[in-house]
Amino acid sequence: MKILKEYGYIQGENTHIYDTFPTGVIPARVVEIHRNLYKVVCEHGEVNASLKGAFVHEVKERSDFPAVGDFVLITYNDCGNSGIVKILPRKSKFSRTDFSGHAVGYVKTILEQVVAANFDYVYIMSSLNQDFNLNRIMRYLTQARQSGGKPVVILTKADLCDEEKIDLQAQVNAIKALADDIDVIPVSSYTKVGIDQLTQYLTPRKTIVFLGMSGVGKSSLLNALAKETVMTVKDIRADDARGRHTTTHRQLIMLPTGTMIIDTPGMRELGLWDAEEGIHMAFSEIEDLINMCRFSNCHHKTEPGCAVLSALASGDLSKSHWHDYLAQKRESTFVKQKVKPKKLSKKMRKRG
Numbered sequence: 001m002k003i004l005k006e007y008g009y010i011q012g013e014n015t016h017i018y019d020t021f022p023t024g025v026i027p028a029r030v031v032e033i034h035r036n037l038y039k040v041v042c043e044h045g046e047v048n049a050s051l052k053g054a055f056v057h058e059v060k061e062r063s064d065f066p067a068v069g070d071f072v073l074i075t076y077n078d079c080g081n082s083g084i085v086k087i088l089p090r091k092s093k094f095s096r097t098d099f100s101g102h103a104v105g106y107v108k109t110i111l112e113q114v115v116a117a118n119f120d121y122v123y124i125m126s127s128l129n130q131d132f133n134l135n136r137i138m139r140y141l142t143q144a145r146q147s148g149g150k151p152v153v154i155l156t157k158a159d160l161c162d163e164e165k166i167d168l169q170a171q172v173n174a175i176k177a178l179a180d181d182i183d184v185i186p187v188s189s190y191t192k193v194g195i196d197q198l199t200q201y202l203t204p205r206k207t208i209v210f211l212g213m214s215g216v217g218k219s220s221l222l223n224a225l226a227k228e229t230v231m232t233v234k235d236i237r238a239d240d241a242r243g244r245h246t247t248t249h250r251q252l253i254m255l256p257t258g259t260m261i262i263d264t265p266g267m268r269e270l271g272l273w274d275a276e277e278g279i280h281m282a283f284s285e286i287e288d289l290i291n292m293c294r295f296s297n298c299h300h301k302t303e304p305g306c307a308v309l310s311a312l313a314s315g316d317l318s319k320s321h322w323h324d325y326l327a328q329k330r331e332s333t334f335v336k337q338k339v340k341p342k343k344l345s346k347k348m349r350k351r352g
């Protein structure tokens with residue numbers, strides 16, 4: 001059990017779903033997924049596992065499949081694949097909206113796919129070059145807040161600020177102005193500036209998820225934290241995106257500090273999923289305003305007694321903040337309308 005404890009498993013935490021685990025099964029954590037093959041860590045170390053037939057049979061939705069970071073119950077087999085029989089309750093999760101290969105405008109049903117589970121912190125990463133985008137950071141923040149993990153904003157490539165004529169403090173302040181409860185930490189994986197400030201999160205048995213666009217420096221930060229190369233980093237070629245490094249499978253990496261990092265391809269193309277809660281926290285002052293409108297069905301366009309319009313007119317509410325709110329609401333509503341439980345096809349069950 002010792003090994004699993006180091007992977008963040010708290011003994012007894014999940015026994016509420018059973019008085020004791022059924023005989024023959026032991027807890028494990030999913031650390032890697034290659035299509036239908038799972039790598040899990042259990043008291044016997046790292047072993048391969050696949051889904052038990054009974055598990056697959058009970059699957060109702062895409063989100064019922066194991067994700068990286070999940071704690072699961074397995075039947076251990078020391079001379080072949082162990083079998084995953086159950087996923088233990090998730091304390092945090094990120095889901096990806098799966099458009100099943102359709103263009104956004106044409107999808108009939110969006111499926112929820114969990115891409116990471118049971119993490120403590122979410123590093124929202126954005127680089128300090130011309131790609132810096134406050135909107136995007138706020139959007140990730142919305143998702144992170146409702147995931148169950150604690151968000152931290154990491155501004156990468158701080159060494160580029162001078163060259164790119166970027167005022168680092170102004171960027172930090174801009175984020176703080178919209179989210180004063182969030183830590184904002186500028187770092188450079190090259191000069192190692194700011195890396196020390198991350199040690200407060202690098203405690204044993206904690207799990208961190210990296211969230212950020214391709215090229216923000218996730219792999220480089222991982223290597224800087226691991227103090228060795230665990231991920232290959234390739235140069236960005238401005239006019240040719242081919243040949244770039246992309247993580248093709250999903251994994252949880254153990255750092256020498258005993259902290260775990262989840263960086264999966266799914267995290268890079270995350271769409272909003274059930275973001276209402278996060279939007280509520282990120283835009284609570286706007287929702288307070290809306291509650292003060294004279295009419296409960298106010299569209300905040302021309303109505304008399306509209307608290308939003310008067311706050312916009314007085315400058316109490318900035319236009320850009322209002323537009324961010326509307327954009328996130330629109331996306332969230334779109335996703336909600338499309339989501340409905342659907343029986344999975346055989347092919348889908350296989351794919352996971």
Ligand SMILES: Nc1nc2c(ncn2[C@@H]2O[C@H](COP(=O)(O)OP(=O)(O)OP(=O)(O)O)[C@@H](O)[C@H]2O)c(=O)[nH]1
Pocket residue numbers: 156157158159160187188189190191212213214215216217218219220221232233234235236244245246247268
């Ligand atoms: N100047 C500077 N460049 C950096 C830094 N960190 C990463 N880079 C560069 O940014 C590019 C992308 O870095 P990666 O670490 O591969 O970024 P990533 O987010 O893992 O990218 P994907 O794997 O495509 O998602 C590489 O050319 C790195 O050398 C940094 O701290 N400073």
Ligand SMILES: [Zn+2]
Pocket residue numbers: 290293294298299300301303305306307308309
């Ligand atoms: Zn109104």
